[in-house]
Amino acid sequence: MQSEYLSIGVDLGGTKTEISLIDNSGQVLHSLRRPTPVDDKGEAIEKEITNAVQELQNKAKTRIDCIGIGIAGQIDSTQGIVRFAPNLKWHNVPLQRNLEKALNIPIYLANDVRAATFGEWIYGAGKGCKDLVCIFLGTGIGGGIVSDGQLLQGASNTAGEIGHMTIDFNGPPCTCPNRGCLEAFAGGWAIAKRAQKAIFENPKQGKAILEMAGGSPENVAAKTVIQAANQSDPLARKIMEEVFQALIAGTVNLINAFNPSRIVFGGGLLDGIPEVIDILNIEARKRALEAATAPLQILSTKLQGKAGAIGAAAMAKRMLIKTTSS
Amino acid sequence: MQSEYLSIGVDLGGTKTEISLIDNSGQVLHSLRRPTPVDDKGEAIEKEITNAVQELQNKAKTRIDCIGIGIAGQIDSTQGIVRFAPNLKWHNVPLQRNLEKALNIPIYLANDVRAATFGEWIYGAGKGCKDLVCIFLGTGIGGGIVSDGQLLQGASNTAGEIGHMTIDFNGPPCTCPNRGCLEAFAGGWAIAKRAQKAIFENPKQGKAILEMAGGSPENVAAKTVIQAANQSDPLARKIMEEVFQALIAGTVNLINAFNPSRIVFGGGLLDGIPEVIDILNIEARKRALEAATAPLQILSTKLQGKAGAIGAAAMAKRMLIKTTSS
Numbered sequence: 001m002q003s004e005y006l007s008i009g010v011d012l013g014g015t016k017t018e019i020s021l022i023d024n025s026g027q028v029l030h031s032l033r034r035p036t037p038v039d040d041k042g043e044a045i046e047k048e049i050t051n052a053v054q055e056l057q058n059k060a061k062t063r064i065d066c067i068g069i070g071i072a073g074q075i076d077s078t079q080g081i082v083r084f085a086p087n088l089k090w091h092n093v094p095l096q097r098n099l100e101k102a103l104n105i106p107i108y109l110a111n112d113v114r115a116a117t118f119g120e121w122i123y124g125a126g127k128g129c130k131d132l133v134c135i136f137l138g139t140g141i142g143g144g145i146v147s148d149g150q151l152l153q154g155a156s157n158t159a160g161e162i163g164h165m166t167i168d169f170n171g172p173p174c175t176c177p178n179r180g181c182l183e184a185f186a187g188g189w190a191i192a193k194r195a196q197k198a199i200f201e202n203p204k205q206g207k208a209i210l211e212m213a214g215g216s217p218e219n220v221a222a223k224t225v226i227q228a229a230n231q232s233d234p235l236a237r238k239i240m241e242e243v244f245q246a247l248i249a250g251t252v253n254l255i256n257a258f259n260p261s262r263i264v265f266g267g268g269l270l271d272g273i274p275e276v277i278d279i280l281n282i283e284a285r286k287r288a289l290e291a292a293t294a295p296l297q298i299l300s301t302k303l304q305g306k307a308g309a310i311g312a313a314a315m316a317k318r319m320l321i322k323t324t325s326s
Numbered sequence: 327m328q329s330e331y332l333s334i335g336v337d338l339g340g341t342k343t344e345i346s347l348i349d350n351s352g353q354v355l356h357s358l359r360r361p362t363p364v365d366d367k368g369e370a371i372e373k374e375i376t377n378a379v380q381e382l383q384n385k386a387k388t389r390i391d392c393i394g395i396g397i398a399g400q401i402d403s404t405q406g407i408v409r410f411a412p413n414l415k416w417h418n419v420p421l422q423r424n425l426e427k428a429l430n431i432p433i434y435l436a437n438d439v440r441a442a443t444f445g446e447w448i449y450g451a452g453k454g455c456k457d458l459v460c461i462f463l464g465t466g467i468g469g470g471i472v473s474d475g476q477l478l479q480g481a482s483n484t485a486g487e488i489g490h491m492t493i494d495f496n497g498p499p500c501t502c503p504n505r506g507c508l509e510a511f512a513g514g515w516a517i518a519k520r521a522q523k524a525i526f527e528n529p530k531q532g533k534a535i536l537e538m539a540g541g542s543p544e545n546v547a548a549k550t551v552i553q554a555a556n557q558s559d560p561l562a563r564k565i566m567e568e569v570f571q572a573l574i575a576g577t578v579n580l581i582n583a584f585n586p587s588r589i590v591f592g593g594g595l596l597d598g599i600p601e602v603i604d605i606l607n608i609e610a611r612k613r614a615l616e617a618a619t620a621p622l623q624i625l626s627t628k629l630q631g632k633a634g635a636i637g638a639a640a641m642a643k644r645m646l647i648k649t650t651s652s
Binding site for chain 2: 074083084130131145147148150152153154155156157158159160161162164165166167168169170176177178179180245246248249250252253256257258259260261286287288289290291292294295296
């Protein structure tokens with residue numbers, strides 16, 4: 001089975017779904033991208049995934065061994081149930097059972113960033129490493145932890161919510177019940193919110209950012225701020241300077257708490273701020289405990305946007321091998 | 327061997343050393359407490375431990391199976407070397423080899439808070455739990471993490487330095503290269519320092535604390551501040567209020583990052599602030615991610631000051647069983 005092993009990895013997002021055919025070495029052979037047809041029972045999404053899997057199976061001209069699906073939210077991988085996925089408006093959807101019935105292929109569900117961490121660990125920038133932290137900078141900030149060769153799960157399967165570590169206990173409210181979380185400074189939503197607030201308070205200073213957003217403050221996104229900072233706009237630079245300080249503090253926390261040999265950064269926002277890797281390599285290393293930084297490398301993702309799909313497929317494969325060999 | 331198994335646990339501190347005879351169920355049968363004769367080569371300490379072990383062995387009237395030693399600092403347990411122990415002024419002392427030569431009993435060295443975590447896990451407030459965080463509030467703040475039934479080590483054996491997680495990235499400098507660490511707010515040294523500074527800036531306001539310290543600002547210790555706060559001194563209460571806020575933020579970090587089913591607090595400072603457990607159970611739980619708090623209990627230590635010795639002995643025993651059964 002091993003040499004011709006084929007799996008499918010699904011990255012099921014709130015706006016788009018990417019379905020990829022993946023070979024035994026973690027290479028993506030084909031990818032389909034579809035808008036996600038969100039409904040609260042999940043029937044349209046199930047149909048979309050079923051159709052895409054059949055299309056890929058036809059392309060492969062051979063049997064698919066298993067399918068891994070990464071989803072943002074609380075996933076019960078053991079039961080195969082999506083407990084809560086805010087982007088999809090799902091509560092307790094038994095996606096594994098439903099898809100296995102439709103496709104007759106073993107399905108494995110995982111949290112999306114946990115899956116992406118697994119992908120980077122098995123095939124990407126974390127390959128061969130026993131102590132790894134992955135951190136994904138997007139609208140929110142998520143992550144995953146590998147310690148002594150184990151992907152940490154936690155008591156209720158939520159370990160690794162490193163975007164919600166407090167880095168300023170008097171800081172701004174987060175979307176979670178806490179304040180001053182790393183995400184409340186450096187998550188995409190927080191960057192946009194800070195810029196919108198600054199523009200509102202000082203329209204003159206915020207003019208350049210506002211122009212880039214077509215004149216509407218509500219169109220100011222994190223990417224607008226990053227773009228403006230890269231063009232040396234003073235307000236955008238000030239905001240991004242604080243984002244970098246927050247990322248340094250968060251990275252120090254990760255180093256001191258987990259003592260990883262690699263920290264891998266990924267996520268949609270990283271593309272606009274590739275220099276953050278060098279900055280963290282200098283600044284976070286300076287401030288973390290010396291004994292903890294000795295073995296440390298800070299790197300950017302190798303699998304990029306494909307980490308989630310590749311990782312979910314790899315998790316499904318691992319589960320299948322475990323099940324069939326026991 | 328199991329039923330009559332006897333071990334010795336040593337808690338080797340900068341000022342005192344406690345050497346305990348421990349039975350197979352983790353009960354302390356006898357304890358000796360000696361001042362630690364610090365010298366940079368460690369010869370006097372080795373002699374002190376050797377004598378105490380022989381005294382306990384005479385009391386036990388039977389063979390001691392193994393000895394575990396917990397030491398503050400960077401310990402290479404595999405090589406049996408104390409890499410760096412600032413309190414003892416040791417660099418690269420091969421304590422395991424030296425003591426095995428003198429005593430002919432298997433010796434195991436461990437970091438002191440890691441050992442105390444292991445003790446609470448096997449015999450104390452963390453017993454039977456797969457996901458545990460222990461946090462010890464003393465002059466510094468240290469801790470240990472058990473995740474999915476594994477005590478986390480990290481890539482260079484320093485995982486769990488949770489006193490050095492940033493909780494205010496603009497906060498005061500720590501004794502480590504970072505600023506705004508949990509320890510820089512809630513460690514004993516930081517509490518004393520804040521009080522001393524406040525007294526210096528406003529002698530009138532600080533009068534009560536100063537009187538408790540016998541009139542010398544340099545004698546103001548964390549315990550003085552805690553005592554004054556318990557007697558409703560306004561300045562001490564203000565300082566301790568911030569300490570509690572810092573502990574809430576730090577606990578939220580632990581919950582969100584590790585998703586433990588238990589967090590166990592211990593350490594010398596806890597005795598003066600037992601109410602912190604209830605406060606954290608309410609406040610940290612309110613601010614952490616809901617899915618992460620569902621399985622969570624926050625408790626105080628069961629083994630108290632004996633956790634380190636009991637844990638070190640339990641680690642030694644585990645290592646011995648592993649070695650003899652392989």
